[in-house]
Amino acid sequence: MPGYKQILVAVDLTDEAPQVIERAAELAKVYEAQLTIMHVIEPLTFAYGGDIPMDLSGIQTEIESQAKAKVAAFAESLGVPAERQLIIYGRPENEIHRAAEQGGVDLIVLGSHGRHGLSLLLGSTANGVLHGAGCDVLAVRVQATEN
Helix, strand or coil: CCCCCEEEEECCCCCCHHHHHHHHHHHHHHHCCEEEEEEEECCHHHHHCCCCCCCCHHHHHHHHHHHHHHHHHHHHHHCCCHHHEEEEECCHHHHHHHHHHHCCCCEEEEEEECCCHHHHCCCHHHHHHHHHCCCEEEEEEECCCCC
């Protein structure tokens, strides 16, 4: 079995993100693979439409700053160098596919919240990533963390 050589872990930076990163790090260690940590920031105009009567650049800058700090902290604990820490703006599923393709990734790891009904299988981002990926995708079922 050839295993995985390039693993991309896409995190949403919620309290459950460490569960996903830990699983990806375990796999990277087992397969002696390179690990890349990625977070996608959806521009506020995506979430609220383009007709917002205020300048959101300051808020967007703060969101990016916090994301960089969180990703860097995860990366430091795992020895992931800066060039394999990605903070990208866009739609998560599209940007994850693009990063995986450009990086020669053979496994994408992301979190999936256990839900009921149809969404029990995967959340919308995980589902979008799964259906457009050109490589294996591991959806880690995350457990809600206690505050």
